[in-house]
Amino acid sequence: MLSRLKSRLFWDDTLLILTMAVLAGCGLIYEYLLSQYAGRVLGIMESTIYAMIGLMIVAMGLGSFAARKIKCSYNGFVILELIIALLGSASILIIAGFIGFSQVLPSTIANLFALPADAIPNGGIFKQISALAFTTPYIFGFVLGFFIGMEIPLVARIREQCHQQHLEHNFGTMYGADYIGAGVGAAIWVLFLLSMDISKAAAITASLNLVAGIVFMARFWSLLKWRKILVAGHVLLMVIICLVYMVGNQWLNNMSNLLFLDKVVYSEQTRYQQMTFTKRKMGHGQNNIVSFYLNSKLQFSSSDEHIYHSYLVTPALSGSARHKNILIVGGGDGLGLRDVLKWDVESVTLIDLDKQLVDFFKHPERSNNTSLAREITRLTENSLLDPRVSVINQDAFIAIDKMLSEKQVFDSIIVDLPDPSHPDLNKLYTVNFYARLKHLLAGDGLISIQSTSPYHAKNAFISIGKTVDAAGFSDVEQYHDNIPSFGEWGWTIASKTGAKPSARLQSLQQLPVANSWLNIETMHAAFAFPNNFYQNKDNIKINYLGSHQIYQYHQQAWQNQQGLENVHLQN
Secondary structure, eight states: OHHHHHHHHHHHHHHHHHHHHHHHHHHHHHHHHHHHHHHHHHSOHHHHHHHHHHHHHHHHHHHHHHGGGOSOHHHHHHHHHHHHHHHHHHHHHHHHHHHHHHHHHHHHHHHHTTOOGGGOOOSHHHHHHHHHHTTHHHHHHHHHHHHHTTHHHHHHHHHHHHHTSOOTTHHHHHHHHHHHHHHHHHHHIIIIITTSOHHHHHHHHHHHHHHHHHHHHHHTGGGOSSHHHHHHHHHHHHHHHHHHHHHHHHHHHHHHHTTSSSEEEEEEEOSSOEEEEEEEOOOTTOOOEEEEEETTEEEEETTTHHHHHHHHHHHHHHHSSOOSEEEEEEOTTSHHHHHHTTSOOSEEEEEOSOHHHHHHHHOGGGGSOHHHHHHHHHHHTTGGGOTTEEEEOSOHHHHHHHHHHTTOOEEEEEEEOOOSOSHHHHGGGSHHHHHHHHHHEEEEEEEEEEOOOTTTTHHHHHHHHHHHHHTTOSEEEEEEEEETTTEEEEEEEEESSSSOHHHHHHTOSSOSSOOSSOOHHHHHHTTOOOTTTTTTGGGSOOOOTTTOHHHHHHHHHHGGGTTHIIIIIOO
């Protein structure tokens, strides 16, 4: 009899400890899911992730205190898992629906009352509804964290009730299972769920909470009340989770599409970012306007990307002595590469971390969207399929080390990276990084660098120029022009030795390769800035590795707009 009791307690202990580990993994994944989605929608990715995780941890602490109010631990635990599974599977869809509704409400009202375009009601209560909608990720994060926080106290109490005594190391055992489970959950997130559709990842995670509740019910069936209601709840929730898994991503895309002015025609989650393509039909024989977004941030619009890429590529190659061997850092869409290949090049090396993104632009027909594939091919001119091109899918910070060890040298270098809106990108805007690029650059070559907006992010723009200068380039200059989709935009250009970039360009009678947009006069004019533009230059800091200075300047520049400029103003 005693041995049977010990055996039962052993298996109960094992069940509860394993359950705690599984629930801890689920809890951590929910934090990541909500953080990732909130960052994607709100635009300021890193700050949003930190805020969400911090908020959920605080909520978990409050939930731990509140767990003492639950009288029946057994029923309480089963109901708790039902609530967490429901919130975990459906919260992102509800958030998307609320945000989408808040964005279309003003135009719906305007259409209903036939208001002119400049009289759309965006202020007052509509502005408040929109502001509330963009706080819903935090609201759901807090609520979900609150319920997750109840799990450890309840499982610990159930464990003591099974033993019918106080267990000295009870909470130590629970927290041990919690930490290990969270670690496993983090590994599952990185290895499997990160590249999966977010709604499918949420459904899979919620199903584990559901299974935990079912297994617990089966073991402690005799101690439960309202058993039929609990069974019905699990059946209903199972149906909801299956629906979320099967059609949740379609719903999520439809709601997210409301955030874009144009129709979303393709969306894909890569391992590193969310790719979204929109299309605007122009009619009358004109080309459709295709826009490309990463994490809701506009990367290019087919209507004016030629302006951006002309300024990125043409000055650097025009001022370089040779054009045989070119390095492009970033630019996985192949548009900058397209312009480089118009020169007399023998080889081009392109470094881009996101293989899925590069593969999409290399083979857009695989998207199963014939119309979009045709538009992308028209834009890229199949540049990524050119035999002169070698693609390295690796972190540029690491790839460049290998090039240095092999003593490679490039006639010109083009740096076409996204804005420094994430600490991982910030390291590619540092003295350390630029200094290593300098060693790869031929003595008579030039480097050009995408440098964000000199109007919207002036301090970040100037800091990039100062950082390049601190890396040891002999002459560093900056230039700018207006790109309708982005507004005022800027670039940095530098020489390793010899004449400064602008002097080299002024010596030209005409561009070595004809350009559809740029000419000698407009290129020279781009180097002129308004009065006193650089008057605060001495107070702007250089970005060293680990300082995150440019990232901070960039975040400060955009923080008041919370990413809305990327979705609405730049389209």
